[in-house]
Amino acid sequence: MERIESIYYDTGGKCYLSFSGGKDSTVVLALIKMCQDIYTIPPNAIPAVFCNTGIELGATVEFVQWVKDNYYDNVQVIRPDPKHPFDWIIKNYGKPMKSKMKSEYLSRWHKRKDIKALNMLISADKKRAKLQIANKDMHMLHPDFGITATEKCCKYLKKQPFEKYGKDNGYLGYINGMRQEEGGARELNMLNRVTNGGSICTAYHKGMVNKMPIIDWTEKDVEDFIQEHHVPLSKAYTVYGLSRTGCFLCPYSRFLQQDLETLHTYEPLRYKAAMHWLKDVYIAQNVQLPFDKGYEKERVEKWNNEYSDMRYEMIKKYRPGKEDRYGQKSLF
Numbered sequence: 001m002e003r004i005e006s007i008y009y010d011t012g013g014k015c016y017l018s019f020s021g022g023k024d025s026t027v028v029l030a031l032i033k034m035c036q037d038i039y040t041i042p043p044n045a046i047p048a049v050f051c052n053t054g055i056e057l058g059a060t061v062e063f064v065q066w067v068k069d070n071y072y073d074n075v076q077v078i079r080p081d082p083k084h085p086f087d088w089i090i091k092n093y094g095k096p097m098k099s100k101m102k103s104e105y106l107s108r109w110h111k112r113k114d115i116k117a118l119n120m121l122i123s124a125d126k127k128r129a130k131l132q133i134a135n136k137d138m139h140m141l142h143p144d145f146g147i148t149a150t151e152k153c154c155k156y157l158k159k160q161p162f163e164k165y166g167k168d169n170g171y172l173g174y175i176n177g178m179r180q181e182e183g184g185a186r187e188l189n190m191l192n193r194v195t196n197g198g199s200i201c202t203a204y205h206k207g208m209v210n211k212m213p214i215i216d217w218t219e220k221d222v223e224d225f226i227q228e229h230h231v232p233l234s235k236a237y238t239v240y241g242l243s244r245t246g247c248f249l250c251p252y253s254r255f256l257q258q259d260l261e262t263l264h265t266y267e268p269l270r271y272k273a274a275m276h277w278l279k280d281v282y283i284a285q286n287v288q289l290p291f292d293k294g295y296e297k298e299r300v301e302k303w304n305n306e307y308s309d310m311r312y313e314m315i316k317k318y319r320p321g322k323e324d325r326y327g328q329k330s331l332f
Contacts, residue, residue, distance in 0.1 A: 001035050002215035003201050004028075004175060008041050011172040011209065018162060019048035019075070021060040021067070021234055022245040024177030027222055028213055030231045032175075044074035046175070049165060051078050053157040055086050055247045058267050062232035071232060078165050083195060084156045090277060094148030097140070097281050099252050101131055106140060106149035122318045135319065139310035140284065147280055153247070166208060173209035179222075181217050240266050249274035251281050260289055 007015050017032060019025045029048055035041045050064045068075035094110065096103050108117035121133045139145060139311065166174060203210045214222070225231065236245045240262050243255060249272045253259050260282070264271040275282075275295065282289075283299045284307070290296060 001031055001040070001213075003211055004031055004035055004046075005040050006045065007173050007175060007202075007209060007211040008035075010176060013042075013045055014171050015046060015048055015173040015175060015209075015211075016166070016169075016171055017048045018174050018176040019050045019064070019067075020177070020245070021050060021056075021064045022177070023226070023233060024179055024214060026067075026177075026233060027225055028175060028177045028231055028233060029067070030225070031213060033072065034229075040229050044072070045304050047074045047076050048072055049076045049078060049162070051080070051158055051161045053086070053247060055066060055157070055249055055273075057234075057236055057245055057248045058270065059234050059236040059240065060245050063232075063236070067232070073191075080157045080161045082159075086153065086157065086277065089150070089152055089156055093152045095251075095278060095281050096151065096153050097147070097149050097251050097285060098133075098137065099130075100151050100154065101150040101176065103149045103252075105131055106133075107151060109141065110145070110148045110274060116319075118121070125139065135309070135315055138314035138318070139142055139307045141314045141318070142310035144306075145284075147284055153250075157247075163206065171208070173211060175211045175213065175250035178212045178215055179217055249278050251278060251285060251287075256282070256285070257289065260287065261291060264289075264291060 013238070017025065018028060019029060025048075032041070032046050032048075034043075036043050048067070052061065052064075064075065066076065094107060097106065102121070105117040105120050108114035109121065118141070120131045121129060123132055133140060140147075140149075162174070165171075201212045201215045203212070217225075226233065234245060236242045242259065242262060244253075248251075248263055248267065260271065260274065263274060275292075279298070280296075281297065283302050286303065286307075287301070288296070
C-alpha cells in the first residue's frame with residue numbers, strides 16, 4: 001500500500017492504474033481501495049483504465065463492466081487507434097510467435113536478414129536463453145518459412161493507447177500489476193533496474209513514473225491475498241479455469257494448447273477468430289488441438305511435408321551435431 005501511496009503523492013495525484021481485468025491488476029485495484037478505506041488517498045482518485053484492444057476475452061470485457069458497476073466507480077475504457085486494429089498489424093508487420101522477445105529478433109531476421117538477430121537466436125550462451133530458438137523451432141529460421149514475425153501488437157494495441165491517454169490527461173505516472181515471477185521481459189527489466197542501482201518497484205519511461213506495487217509478489221502471495229480479502233475475479237478464472245488472461249489469441253502463452261481448448265469451449269466465436277488470424281502460427285509452433293480435427297489435419301500435413309525438413313536443414317546449418325535426433329520426419 002505504501003508503494004501506491006508514494007506514487008499518488010509524488011505525482012500530485014496525477015497517476016492512473018493500468019487495469020487489464022486480470023488477476024494481478026485486480027489485486028492492485030483492491031490495494032488501491034484499501035488505501036481509500038483508511039483515507040490515505042481520496043475515494044476514486046486513481047482511475048482504473050482498461051484498454052479494450054478488440055481482441056479481449058468476452059469474459060474480460062464483462063468483468064471490467066461489472067467492476068465499474070459494482071466495485072470501483074472510476075473505471076475508464078480506452079481503445080487503440082481505429083486505423084491500427086489487429087488485422088492491420090498483421091497485414092503490415094507480421095504475426096506474433098513464441099514470445100515477445102523472440103518475435104522481435106525473428107522479425108529482424110525475417111525482414112532484413114539481420115545477422116546480429118540471427119546470432120542471438122542461435123546462440124548457445126546461457127545468458128541469452130530467453131532469446132534462443134529451441135531446436136524444435138529452428139524451422140522458423142528457414143528462408144521458405146512463410147510467416148513474418150512481429151512484436152508490434154503490444155505497441156499499437158496497448159502501449160500507444162495508454163501513452164496517449166496519459167499525455168492527453170496530463171498524467172505523470174501509472175501503476176500496474178506487473179510481477180517479476182512471470183519472467184520474460186518483465187524479469188529482465190527488473191533485474192537490469194536493480195543491477196544498475198534502481199528500485200525494484202519503480203521504473204521511468206518517456207517522462208512517466210511506473211510503480212509496480214506487487215512486482216516481488218509470488219503467485220502464492222497473490223492467491224493468499226485474493227482469498228483473505230475476497231477479491232472478485234473474472235469468470236475467465238472462476239469458470240473457464242484459466243491461469244491468466246490477456247488477448248484471447250496470443251501465441252506467447254506457456255499454456256497455449258489449454259488456452260485454445262478453453263476458448264473453443266467457452267467462447268467459440270473467438271476461437272474461430274483466433275484460427276482465422278493465427279492458425280498458421282499455432283501450426284508453426286506445433287500446438288496440438290485434438291478436439292479440432294480440421295486443424296489437426298492441416299498441422300500434420302504441414303509438418304510432414306515442410307516443417308520437419310526445414311527444421312533439420314536449419315539445425316544442420318546452425319547447430320551442427322544436433323541434427324541427428326531430427327533426421328527423421330517427425331511431428332515432435
